[in-house]
Amino acid sequence: MVKASAALGIEIKHQxxxxxxxxxxxxxKRKQRQSTEVLLDPIHSALDKYSAENPLPHFRHCVVCFxxxxxxxxxxxxxxx
Numbered sequence: 001m002v003k004a005s006a007a008l009g010i011e012i013k014h015q016x017x018x019x020x021x022x023x024x025x026x027x028x029k030r031k032q033r034q035s036t037e038v039l040l041d042p043i044h045s046a047l048d049k050y051s052a053e054n055p056l057p058h059f060r061h062c063v064v065c066f067x068x069x070x071x072x073x074x075x076x077x078x079x080x081x
Contacts, residue, residue: 005046012050
């Protein structure tokens with residue numbers, strides 16, 4: 001699974017009290033829930049590997065933020081004038 005994490009482009013880093021996980025640009029569509037396992041196993045593997053090599057902060061309370069960043073150069077994305 002570690003190779004799958006790298007092949008998918010999953011990156012994990014942290015500084016201070018923030019953990020940043022970057023996922024690949026091609027995520028499964030919402031209606032294809034069964035395909036989420038394709039990402040869940042590599043994400044868990046990447047987190048296991050990262051936490052074995054780096055001390056991660058432990059949170060009692062936290063906020064999870066999702067930021068969708070799209071590449072305008074990808075086909076199929078509407079371009080604004």
